[in-house]
Amino acid sequence: MDETLVTTLIVNGTTVTRRVPARQHLSDFLRDELGLTGSHTACEHGACGACTVRVDGAIVRGCLMLAVQANGRKVDTIEGLSDSGEIADLQRAFHVRNALQCGFCTPGMLMAAQDLLASRPEATREEVREHLSGNYCRCTGYQAIVDAVEDVLASRRGART
């Protein structure tokens, strides 16, 4: 039942090696093995998006990926994105707009939002809403989140020109 495999991956820029149970999903690995508790689990069946992290640059559900599948790959979590400053403007916009209440969905929401900001800088309000529909928030009603993402879309567009 508890077969283990040696797994080496780069988490937030640091190489880590652990012997992990084959059945352990990436979210539990990040939280329980590495103490990176910023990624949350709320449904553990891929619906809610609270566990969203980045693997080799693409956002994935940490609860739907096994830790061993991340062997040899680069994983970025909310802690890494915070420390590198990559999403400082997005976090500031969320703060100013009060685009979070309890904060449980927020790390996953920021991951999804940053993915949109990076891949579709011209996104419309409807496209923002569509893109964030894989991340549930029970507190805000979403409007402030959409407003915050639109603010950052505009400010990043402005910064490029």
Place this chain on the structure above:
Amino acid sequence: MNARAELPLHAPGTTTDKGYIGQSVPRPNAQRLLQGRGTYVDDLRFPRLAHVVFYRSPYAHARVKRLDLSKAASQPGVIAVLDGRAVADYCKPWVGVLGHLKGIKSPPQFAIAIERACWQGEAVAAIVAESRAQGEDALQHVEAEWEELPVVTDMEQALAGKVVIHPDLGDNICFKREFDTGGVDETFAKADLVVEETYDFGRHTGVTLEGRSILADYNAAEHSLTVYHSTQAPHMMQDVFSRHLDIPEANVRVICKDVGGSFGIKVHVYPDEMATAAISVMLRRPVKFVADRLESFLTDIHAREHKARVRIACTKEGRILAFDLWDLTAIGPYSVYPRTSGIEGNQVVNLTGGPYKHKLYRAQMNVVFTNKNVTCQYRAVGHPIAVAVTEGIVDLAAEKLGIDPAEFRRRNLIPDDAYPYTFASGIKFEQLSHHKSLDKLLALMGYENLRAEQADLRQRGVHRGIGLAAMIEVTNPSPSFYGVGGARISAQDGATLRLEPTGMVTCISSVTEQGQGAEGAFAQIAASAVGVTLDKVRVITGDTGVTPYGGGTWASRGAGIGGEAVLQAGRALRSNILDVAAHILNADGGELDIVGNEIVNRLTLESKLPLAELGRIAYFRPDTLPMKFQSELTVTRHYTPREYGFTFTNGIQACHVEVDVETGFVKLLKHWCVEDCGTVINPMLVDEQIRGGVVQGIGAALYEECLYSAEGQLLNGSLADYLVPMAAEMPDIVVAHIETPTRQSDLGAKGTGEAGTAGAPGAVMNAINDALRPFKARVTAQPFTPQRVLQALGKV
């Protein structure tokens, strides 16, 4: 309270009359959550931490014939296996009744069921293991033999009582209430118009993204228990753990760090959480339980499930004369402890018809037991039922009389100059603003233009609808809500404010932070009352070992009650600081004030002394102060609303929808809310409470329902099957305010956390029915799924 504590928020002559009150400043404590550096219960790491998982009944009603835990006990990592009897030795059962709900009854409930399970998901055994995964592995090795018992899942069958779930109680009626002003039958007999309709409300639940979580840490040497708990009411839980686990209250400490959503879900006593605490005592080590999503759906309180029949009598001029209500609600097999499951039905009786000025009212309400998960107080308790029933029937009456729904409301809303006012059900309003709110809403939404557009689009086969829902909302409850019934739940809250040597102000409140922004609001009030900038305030909440005693966060009470305590403590601290300043400066305290972190001359605003310097002298060089003077730079104040049972608020919502009459899909175009929560401390936070609440109300109206089979099996216990609102489907929500401060407190704040959820379902229903009007079709059963819309249209 001395004279100086009566000072206004800021002294006359200063430029910042109200300080930060009324400003949309961001919440200081949100920063950690934005970096994923909050601390939810499941983020804590403890040595020797054990994990508990529960073996739960697969049946809705069944007797345990044989329960063999021996194989489970021998699985890898298993520390203990426990049945109901073993846990009962450490945890006394409870009964969810209150004295002021006359006749309410419920059987004793155990932390882990003994012999009989009464709903699918009720825990009948616990397995404690070194990891959650090992515990779940061991669950597969529990051997149980069951004898299925007759199941009651239908409310009306429960009321009829052919099968009685708890034979000792005699019938399935947990609680009933009848109310009658008299004169109802005579008035209906003579009325120009009588309309009647029956409304059905599905069960739904809060779906807090963070599941219920508890980590209990018993210290055998001290006979003390520290509980890290995702809760809304730490002091209530301290009392409950103390009494049911037989540990002196002073030895129980409840710590509530970050909470991942609550909405009323986390204000109740849950058997599996009580079992977790008991097991920590039994095993003398820390034990954690975190509900997974299936467990959340099976055991987090559900809410609503009402069938309500309502009639109103009107004159042909459109004046409402009387309301007549019959309500039936099912609560599962137990009334939930300690708040009871009788409150929601009770509120429906209190609130139905509440915005209107009719004098005659009759209600009959029954709360019945069924073999489904328990229901209890979830955001807006009873209001969504009362508002939808009231506003649905009011719209129907307006339609029958050919009167515009906005105009019909204008003719019947209680006038703004009629207060104080006692409504037909007996509830008392201090001061409401229905007409101002209606006028503001109609202007905000461009009502006339929307009506013109609607008529125009109908010609082209586009079916849009506009729905209004006026509402009243219970906030700032007095002790009459729970305390008078014998519940050991504080109606009072307290705040301690301390000036630190550095000039910082620490504010410690008994109200908890659930993400609503209570800590941010308290920082604003504290900064304003003391005279410091916002960055100089730190707020601490959620620890019974640290904070004043208080009720916590529920019933839209945090800002109004906890905020007033902060205000009074802030004024007292400012007064005490000025006493110290007067001695240091050898000045008359009356000439001094605090502005921008400095002692200043009250009239000239000339800077006299930084607070950091005052703090240094008061704490480290008090030898330089007069011999008989002792500075008091820590003060505590409390507040309890007592003048009214509740500080009612009012508001009105509007919803604009487009119904696809071919598919039954409802598209939300826009939603508006005008609300009067008295003094608005932080407009942004208030608006966000309203918006979040509206979306939870929309969820109830359109998507969310806990579906059960006739056998009492939950059919949709996952987030793939139970639909919650997502970003793409939600409309933009426009929020505006009328501010009528309550005169009961100096702060003047009423509550706002539940208003959105209270009114949205009624507004959505009326909007859909407005769109369907040309087809003479109406929907009355929530959630209004495409199937139900098509059924109303006669297409399926």
